[in-house]
Amino acid sequence: MPPRNDHELARDFAESAGALLVQVRGRTFADASARKGAGDAESHRFLSERLGELCPDDAVLSEEGADDAARLDADRVWIVDPLDGTREFSEPYRTDWAVHVALWERGELAAGAVAIPAEGLTLHTGEAPALPAAVDAPVRLAVSRSRPPALVQDLAAQLGGELVPMGSAGVKAMAVVRGQADAYVHGGGQYEWDSAAPVAVARAAGLHTSRLDGTPLRYNQPDPWLPDLLICRPELADRLLAAIAEMPREAAPSRPSHGGAH
Structure with missing residues (x-):
């Protein structure tokens, strides 16, 4: 039966x-760069074709596609990251990479899914994940395993918290949904x-989502760059926002050519 909604x-x-990316990952490549490139390209091609077939009237904003300004006048826009965490995807046996698919409709995120294919897991807004009970322990902050930012390290020190290293942005956000971390702070x-699909799923699970100053996250904007992000358990939102507000302002981050800052 085809999907109903x-x-x-x-x-x-x-x-x-x-599932396609799992197959691609199992092939033999000359090096990690070739594996990354094949994963990005084949997942993007697949999603573009499927969206074109099933949602021909909707616009698409994808990491791997050209940005079409027509999306700004569209009522429905699919916001897609065909492969989130290319570094992790290219490394044998790592599971912390993802696929993001979100639907923006008339100003709001209306649906979303984050697949973690190496775990055989997809979290989505159609069946909102149940948020696990809070644990009596130091605040656990999901952080990049390869380049933990000073902001999050300083925040952990201020709160007496712990850093939980992992790969892609989607995996970090879903770690909060799954109770493996308490917050994902990205500056x-x-x-x-x-972040569109992770935020949609996090909201469905009852998590707090915002900019680091507490203002709303906006999607399908003329400039698709989002400077910062907070996803956390709702009972921690005020504490985290207050602590972040007291921290020194960092210089505006430089933009990668693609969405590689996780």
């Missing part, structure tokens, strides 16, 4: 692209495709 479409797109800048 936008939530199921998002789930189906993300799961199917993830280094991202593109909309890095």
